Structures are given as C-alpha cells and as structure tokens.
Amino acid sequence: MFSALYNYFFKNTEVLKEVSTDVTTENSTEVSAEVPTENSTEVPTENSTEVPTENSTEVSTDVTTENSTNHLLELFNKSHRGILYEELDILLKNSYAETPIYTLKCLAHLRDTVTGRGERDLSKKAYRWLETNCEIQLIKNMELFIHKYGRWDDFVYLPLGSNASNHYLTLMSKQLTVDLENMKNGRVVSKVAKWIPSEKSSGYNHTGFNGELAKMMGLSNAALKKTYLTPLRKYISGMEQQECTEIKFEFKTNYSMDEMMGILSNSQYDDICFIEKF
DSSP states (O other): OHHHHHHHHHHHHHHHHHHHHHHHIIIIIIHHHHHHIIIIIIHHHIIIIIHHIIIIIIHHHHHHHHHHTHHHHHHHHHOOTTOOHHHHHHHHHHHHHHOHHHHHHHHHHHHOSSSSOOOHHHHHHHHHHHHHHOHHHHHHHHHHIIIIISOGGGGTTSOTTSHHHHHHHHHHHHHHHHHHHHHHTTOOOOSHHHHSOOTTOOSTTHHHHHHHHHHHTTOOHHHHIIIIIHHHHHHHHHHOOOOOOOOOOOOOSOOOHHHHHHHHTSGGGTTOOOOOOO
8 A cells, every 4th residue: 555655646746847847948948038039139129220220320311412402403403594693693692602612513514515504695694693702713713614614705794804804814815825826837726716806896895805805915906916816717717617516405494403413423523623712
C-alpha cells in the first residue's frame, strides 16, 4: 500500500514539474522577447527617425525655395513686350531686393538672342533701370550683354554723361581701333561700326552720341565718319552673309518655379556676375 501511494505521489509531482516548466517557458521567454521588441525597438524608430525627417528637413527646404524666389518668378512671367516702364520698375525692384544675381540672369535671358527670348526693346528698359538703380552691375556685365546676349546698339539710349554711357563709349572706341587694324589685314571685324548712329540721324540720343564718341577718340565727327565708320561699314557689308536671326523661344506666362530655375541655372548664364556693395 505504501509503495502504491509513493508511486502515485511521485508521478503527480513529475507532472506538476512539467506543467510549471511549460508555463514558465511560455510566460517568461516568449512574452519577454516579444513585448520589449514592440515597446522599445519599433516604436522609438517610428517616433524618432522617420517623423523628424518629414517634418524638419523636406518641408523646410521646399518652403525656403518658394519664398526666396517669389518676386523673381513674377518678373520672369510678367516681363513681356510692350510692358510699361512703371510696371517693369516695380517688378525689377522687388526681384532685385530678393535675389540680385538671378535678377541679372533673368535680364540676360530676356535679351539672349541664342537660347533666350531675344527681347530688344524690353531689354533697353531693363538696362535703363539698371543704370538708374544699380549702375555698377550694368557696367560690370555690359560686355557680356553686348557680345554674348545682344548687340552693340543696345546701350545707345543710355543718358549721355552717365558712368554707364561713358563706359559704353570707351568699349566702342577700343573696338573701332581694333576693327580698323583687322580690316587692314583682311581679318574678321565686329559689327560695331554698323550700329553706331550717324550724326544726322533723327533717333533719340543719336546726334549727341556720335559727337561724344568722336570726342572720346580725339576726332571730329567728319573724321570719325571718314576714317572709321564709312570704310568699316563697307567692309562689314562685303563680309556679311545671309543670316537668320529669328528667335524660336517658346514663351509663356505661367512658368513654374522649377521651370524657371532650370532655365536661369543653365550654364549659358554662368558668366553673369554680381558686385557686392562696399
């Protein structure tokens, strides 16, 4: 009888041990492995890594870009042939205060006869605005505006006696001297002589301009015409070939920010520079 009781008790004890072992394993191993993983590993990753990236980096970059080129985009879209000077004045002031270098690039694009809009009259208004409000920028970029984006007669209408006009006349007189020498040696010359207004021309500023150029070169009006203008114009006429200068730029008035920046960031306008005030 004692042996039977012992066997009964011993077997029950072993069963209890197995049950307690299973329960301990399920409650301590599986639960402890899963819960800390959910509470300590995955949740902090969502709250600390992904959210700050969306809220602090990407959004702030977009907002800065849009706000910093708002007036520039307005200038780019609203500058068109026939715009009143008063309207252009406001657009240029706002854009230049916002981003001077890209405003200058925008003006280069407006005049650009190769990949830009090729707007001659509109550019004259813009150059006049530069002469009045930030003359140093016009002087610094004048050769680019002439040789790369426009032509020699773009600055004839600047006020005579201004620093910008004097700089323009200096560039012209130097080019005429070089062209005369090249003509004598049968080499290619610029077209500056072609675009210098005649002394009897009725155009605005034309008579005074011709006289100022002759004076700067130490010549009379008659000597300027006889020595430089007449022979160079004849030489240019003989060298000129039929050229197509029609601009095929597709213009619209609703460019997006990305479209505008894609155009103005083109390497075509990398030479444009901005002089810091000092």
